[in-house]
Amino acid sequence: MRLSRLFGETLREAPADAEFISHQLLVRAGYIRQLGAGIFSYLPLARRVMDKIENIMREEMNAIGGQELTMPVVHPAEIWKETGRWYQIGSEMGRMKDSTGRDMVLAMTHEEVVTDLVRDIIHSYRQLPALIYHIQTKWRDEPRSRGGLIRVREFTMKDSYSLDRDWEGLDKQYWAHYQAYFNIFNRCDLPTIAVESDVGMMGGKQAHEFMYLTPIGEDTLVLCDACGYTANRQVATFRKPEPEPEEPKPLEKVPTPDTKTIEDLANFLGIPQSKTAKAVFMVATITEGQEDVQKFVFAVVRGDMDLNETKLANAVKAKELRPAHEEEIKAIGAEPGYGSPIGIKRENVIVVVDDLVTKSPNLVAGANEEGYHYLNVNYGRDFTADIVADIVAAADGYACPECGAPLRTVRGVEVGNIFKLGTRYSAAMGALFQDKDGTRKPVIMGSYGIGVGRLMASVVEEHHDDYGIIWPITIAPYQVHIVALKGGYDVAEQLYQALQDAGVETLFDDRTEPSPGEKFNDADLIGIPLRLTVGGRSLKKGGVELKRRAEKDIALVPVDEVVARVQQEIEVMTEAIMAKVRGDAT
């Protein structure tokens, strides 16, 4: 490709609204343009990177038995009503009507379509297992997109779906994906870790997220350096400290003016925060039968710990969970800032108590009266719970659930995820097969996704310097970038031709107007892994200059050896990445 003809241009300055490095560089280097919030065009350079990424995905999916197909972006709402997600999912789902007034859905994922295909096509256990996938557009109307390509509303995803007759089969395909995903990320030279995760709106049994660790990440992960335990903070557990046993003391109401926070309270009474109980008021939307009902959720955790809303939502099987308004809190007889489950109204209220609170004696808790707390509150004697569960968020320094060593929290970007769905969709939609014994059973499913654009942006976050992007050879839009300078244009033309004939993907900066400095800067910005500088100066010295984008060294290569030398460099760089892939695969 001749740079003079390339559709797209480099910018000296990044748009003011680009905050993340990947966003700035991808815009400045001419890869992407924004159309609206979370909606982007992908220019020819980005298209080529995405093609490379998608082909890596295809190879890894095909290697574990995947078959590629294409499913539609627009779905009749009926199938989403069949699984209930039409009702469960809120504004994140794109809905519209066709010209006859029928409800339609913009694809946010494809379980429903897959399941519809399965009930159409799969009849017998002989057709299982199977694995199908496609790479296609998704629309998720995120309340807030951000960070360039890190979180968008319209995006391309590789999503695959495993179909099995039994749970062993699902397990096998699940772990095959687990390894295939590491292969994909490693081939893109993106370091990732897998963490246990919440099943969220997908439902199902088990899930992992693949995380690229970076401070700009939106997810908080909990890691144990000692034993390797990893989990998304949403589901991370930890070993709770065993409270000192004490004889229960009599309940006592004391004035505690201006102690609306746990910190104030602990300071006022001169006790550690671990000797207090904290009330958190939420309102949950819970599906009961066909309808959604709102329930007040009264959560109690120890004062020194934070509520984990995902755990709480799972404990009460909530579809939605939001903080309660002050009027709602007062309506049940509680007082914000001085709340406790003692003496509140219990109808339509779910009291959820963290399991550690039930074992902690003589806590200080609110008296549901402005300016007063109770001393020596004990679970069982003074209050009870509808649900006792672990509802506390893991934090830095807490004990690892596996080995007890201190946990560490880090931020990460979720670049992929895998889910054991089980029969949630097949049962709901009647996707049954006849097993060997003649019985009809729902197909056991898994679903697996990787966002292409987010992966591309993550690679830029990981591989760049002050001057621009540094693409890994495996997904670079071109393999070599020829910079032609004065006195070298004819030779550059010949090399461009020769490299293309040899099958080397070449970007040729044939522009005559820009100064050498501009051309070098553009080359650095665009980030092609190899650069060939062809100019009168080096030709006089006997060749052209070959430089890796990632390194400073420049090699002088005789013109007639350039093609072979470039091919060799590509091979070496590719091999370096593939060695990592194989290393992680063992």
Next chain:
RNA sequence: CGGGGAGUAGCGCAGUUCGGUAGCGCGCUUGGUUUGGGUCCAAGAGGUCGUCGGUUCGAAUCCGGCCUCCCCGACCA
């Protein structure tokens, strides 16, 4: 949805306080110059100042509504 910020030429910005009919740098076009890390000179093109309405002799500027984008939070395969 709550909080904050911003919409002026392709990009980055000034001008708004105190109303007088729009400017700078980069980019773009043309000519010259220069040619190994964003040369220099000159001449140009390009903007209904997000939008609708109001106040006024006169609005980028004051007032009101709306739209859009960004950041933080809520939310989130």
